[in-house]
Amino acid sequence: MSTVTVITAEARRDSYDPFDLSAPHKKWQQFRSEAPVFFHEETGYWIVTRHEDVKQVFDDWNTFSSDNAQAPMRPMCDEGKRIMAEGGFTAYSGMSARVPPDHTRIRKIVQTAFGPRRFKAIEPKVEAIIDRALTGIEDKSEVDFFQEIAYPVPALVLFTLMGIPDEDVPRVKDWATSRAALTWGNLTDEEQLPHAHKMVEYWAYCRGLVAARKQHPGDDLPSDLLQAQSEGHEITDEEIAGVMYSVLFAGHETTTTLMANALKVLMENRDTWDALCADPSRIKNATEEVLRFAPSIVSWRRRAKVNTQIGSVDVPENANILMIMGSANRDETIFENSETFDIHRDNARNHLSFGYGIHFCPGFQLAKMEFGIMLRELTKRFPHMKSKPGSQVEYLRNISFRVPNRLDIELGNST
Numbered sequence: 116m117s118t119v120t121v122i123t124a125e126a127r128r129d130s131y132d133p134f135d136l137s138a139p140h141k142k143w144q145q146f147r148s149e150a151p152v153f154f155h156e157e158t159g160y161w162i163v164t165r166h167e168d169v170k171q172v173f174d175d176w177n178t179f180s181s182d183n184a185q186a187p188m189r190p191m192c193d194e195g196k197r198i199m200a201e202g203g204f205t206a207y208s209g210m211s212a213r214v215p216p217d218h219t220r221i222r223k224i225v226q227t228a229f230g231p232r233r234f235k236a237i238e239p240k241v242e243a244i245i246d247r248a249l250t251g252i253e254d255k256s257e258v259d260f261f262q263e264i265a266y267p268v269p270a271l272v273l274f275t276l277m278g279i280p281d282e283d284v285p286r287v288k289d290w291a292t293s294r295a296a297l298t299w300g301n302l303t304d305e306e307q308l309p310h311a312h313k314m315v316e317y318w319a320y321c322r323g324l325v326a327a328r329k330q331h332p333g334d335d336l337p338s339d340l341l342q343a344q345s346e347g348h349e350i351t352d353e354e355i356a357g358v359m360y361s362v363l364f365a366g367h368e369t370t371t372t373l374m375a376n377a378l379k380v381l382m383e384n385r386d387t388w389d390a391l392c393a394d395p396s397r398i399k400n401a402t403e404e405v406l407r408f409a410p411s412i413v414s415w416r417r418r419a420k421v422n423t424q425i426g427s428v429d430v431p432e433n434a435n436i437l438m439i440m441g442s443a444n445r446d447e448t449i450f451e452n453s454e455t456f457d458i459h460r461d462n463a464r465n466h467l468s469f470g471y472g473i474h475f476c477p478g479f480q481l482a483k484m485e486f487g488i489m490l491r492e493l494t495k496r497f498p499h500m501k502s503k504p505g506s507q508v509e510y511l512r513n514i515s516f517r518v519p520n521r522l523d524i525e526l527g528n529s530t
């Protein structure tokens with residue numbers, strides 16, 4: 116039987132803008148208690164906010180397809196489509212919007228190339244990248260931590276994995292921003308056009324990378340995938356370029372955001388920061404709590420393949436679904452005092468920030484390793500740092516990535 120939601124359509128429409136991620140938590144809390152699953156007319160999406168329901172949708176790939184996960188929230192205008200078609204843009208998704216059996220086949224190959232062995236092998240390089248970045252700010256009294264550290268470091272790490280020279284970091288970061296704006300933003304037709312050009316460049320870069328590694332293999336992910344191909348595993352050059360297209364985005368934007376959100380929360384919770392500096396062994400659980408409390412990706416999408424129910428709400432075939440993991444992570448039925456940041460919480464790791472089920476983030480170990488090293492070094496080198504008084508943060512306007520635009524920090528190292 117279907118449950119009637121008590122929150123009125125007017126109330127939702129008046130005050131809920133899913134593209135505004137500046138302070139969404141109160142609204143999500145209200146939805147969890149009053150209308151955990153509801154249809155949002157402006158976006159045409161069914162919004163799902165409770166932990167149990169979000170997990171169910173992630174888990175049941177037979178009923179809920181991920182084929183809309185990379186669809187632009189606002190369809191590309193005709194001129195943008197023309198630019199992309201003429202530029203030879205044929206990318207859609209490496210893995211996240213693919214469905215079985217293709218997804219299963221590609222993911223299996225990627226996982227062999229992308230497992231703990233490779234991540235472990237690059238750990239010393241990650242340490243060196245972080246060491247260089249933090250040494251570079253040691254003499255400063257204040258920094259925009261987002262721009263100077265959180266933005267470049269994960270890209271430099273990922274590029275090591277992908278075998279790409281450091282000087283390409285700004286270009287790829289720029290393309291990633293365009294991709295986020297086009298896919299998860301709410302741009303006007305005119306605003307879409309420069310990003311459409313950038314997507315053409317981005318895709319050409321991914322294809323060029325695969326072609327170059329075919330000629331001259333290296334010790335990196337594209338070469339591993341081409342090696343698998345030559346050993347008879349079924350994956351085309353176009354699919355490998357698609358994986359590059361995915362990872363060159365997914366592999367750094369999210370970690371950049373994790374670092375920035377973490378530092379913001381930790382500076383706002385001074386006692387916790389001091390406790391971490393005094394006892395860095397708490398970093399592991401603190402990482403899980405940051406992921407729960409301030410996730411990089413606050414929502415993700417699925418499509419119902421048949422008429423079905425989420426919780427006890429009827430959802431029709433072809434319904435577009437927006438799972439709010441940012442809300443699920445604060446579900447009070449799972450996490451006690453869920454709106455409180457608490458690094459001693461013993462079930463923080465039940466967050467859904469890396470998804471769940473067959474698409475569960477394959478980069479989670481790298482992200483945690485990178486973040487753990489960053490936190491360890493920050494606690495060691497800058498225990499007295501704090502937020503610059505009066506500095507303001509704005510969040511990128513989009514539906515999924517809760518990204519601050521800056522993070523002004525006083526390093527407190529003037530001894």
Ligand code: HEM
Nearest residue numbers: 210211365366369370373411469470471474475476478482
């Ligand atoms: C804090 C960092 C990260 C967060 C929060 C994050 C989060 C996510 C989420 C929510 C998904 C979708 C899961 C689903 O649909 O069930 C995902 C998928 C994915 N992530 Fe991550 N991710 C992070 C870091 C990384 C890194 C470092 C890499 C690569 C080196 C990566 C590569 C991918 C790929 C390729 C997918 C698609 C997997 C598939 O569809 O099978 N991610 N990630």
